[in-house]
Amino acid sequence: MTTENKEKNISRSTDSGPIEQSNVSQGFMCDEFSAPLFLPWQLNSACNLACLHCCEQAGASMANEMTREEAFDFCRQAAELDVPYMAISGGEPMLCPHIFDVCDFIRDNNISLKIETNGEHIDEQAAKKLAKLNLRSVQVSLDGATAATHEKLRVGGNWEKAVTACKLLVKYGVKTEIVFVPVKFNIHETAAVVDLAYSLGVYGFYSGKTMRIGRAAQNWDSLCPSDEQYDQFYNVLKEKESEYKGKMKVFCYPHDVIDELKYRLKSPSADLLVLPNGKVKLINSLPFICGDLKKQSLSQIWENYKKAWKNPEVIEFTKDVIATPNLLAQANSWIEI
Numbered sequence: 001m002t003t004e005n006k007e008k009n010i011s012r013s014t015d016s017g018p019i020e021q022s023n024v025s026q027g028f029m030c031d032e033f034s035a036p037l038f039l040p041w042q043l044n045s046a047c048n049l050a051c052l053h054c055c056e057q058a059g060a061s062m063a064n065e066m067t068r069e070e071a072f073d074f075c076r077q078a079a080e081l082d083v084p085y086m087a088i089s090g091g092e093p094m095l096c097p098h099i100f101d102v103c104d105f106i107r108d109n110n111i112s113l114k115i116e117t118n119g120e121h122i123d124e125q126a127a128k129k130l131a132k133l134n135l136r137s138v139q140v141s142l143d144g145a146t147a148a149t150h151e152k153l154r155v156g157g158n159w160e161k162a163v164t165a166c167k168l169l170v171k172y173g174v175k176t177e178i179v180f181v182p183v184k185f186n187i188h189e190t191a192a193v194v195d196l197a198y199s200l201g202v203y204g205f206y207s208g209k210t211m212r213i214g215r216a217a218q219n220w221d222s223l224c225p226s227d228e229q230y231d232q233f234y235n236v237l238k239e240k241e242s243e244y245k246g247k248m249k250v251f252c253y254p255h256d257v258i259d260e261l262k263y264r265l266k267s268p269s270a271d272l273l274v275l276p277n278g279k280v281k282l283i284n285s286l287p288f289i290c291g292d293l294k295k296q297s298l299s300q301i302w303e304n305y306k307k308a309w310k311n312p313e314v315i316e317f318t319k320d321v322i323a324t325p326n327l328l329a330q331a332n333s334w335i336e337i
């Protein structure tokens, strides 16, 4: 695939958010792809924070995480399969000793790349290095307009450092996006955090409902905003979208994980979620593992993925989750299929 074709696929697969993204694979259209269009990759599980909502339950390293060599082997396969787009997350990916080497390799192979970070390890030098990578974007998490709210959700976090990271990234010309996750005690700051994002000069502000996965599932009653709070949140973001039109992209994903699962049953997206240990999940909200990069090739896993969405066990469990959303709490209790 040429770089130009890759870029076309990227914009089809990601520009308008996950629901539009899956239109690419409408009616199991993913069957027609010989490789995924998108590889979200949790590079590591280590994190300096213990966020109350963390869907990955990150903190300590996972047993048997992919080595540097295994990580490179995975990237090599992604390049050989002409995967157009990857996103590196964690854990906190900036804590991984080989993050820059891996990113260099991905970019040298013309794969578009986004990095998701809490920003706390982005100093002047890191921002310069990230700028050299010519990334699709760096996404910084900012969960409050004030240190108090951000740090209440992001336990052990430092709001000032996240804000400084945004300033440094913007200073060095990195396309920077802010992601805000609304919970009961920060949602009232939505308008203020959008305004803050604009004052920092970032390219985009993204938000959407908190997913009931991982630690968010464990802390659901104290985190999940009320319907009234969500109504107000959507209204605020609609207003902010018009206010900043042409100046900063404001995007709010309108569906929750249950809506998404209903849609995925009919139309699985053309992506594979890669965990730090090389295991590959069908989707973050389900427990199913459809492959292991330590044992199988990426193309084999892609074939497993396509079959897995037709597996009666997966279909039945997904329907059960849709009917009983508290089953989302099982998302990180992996089931190999």
Ligand SMILES: C[S@@+](CC[C@H](N)C(=O)[O-])C[C@H]1O[C@@H](n2cnc3c(N)ncnc32)[C@H](O)[C@@H]1O
Pocket (backbone or CB within 6 Å): 047, 053, 054, 055, 056, 089, 090, 091, 092, 093, 116, 117, 118, 140, 141, 179, 181, 209, 210, 211, 212, 213, 216
């Ligand atoms: C899992 S974090 C990993 C990257 C990095 N350590 C960070 O804090 O941004 C990636 C993004 O997922 C978001 N996230 C984590 N748990 C979530 C949940 N339950 N619902 C929605 N977003 C969540 C985080 O706020 C962050 O923006």
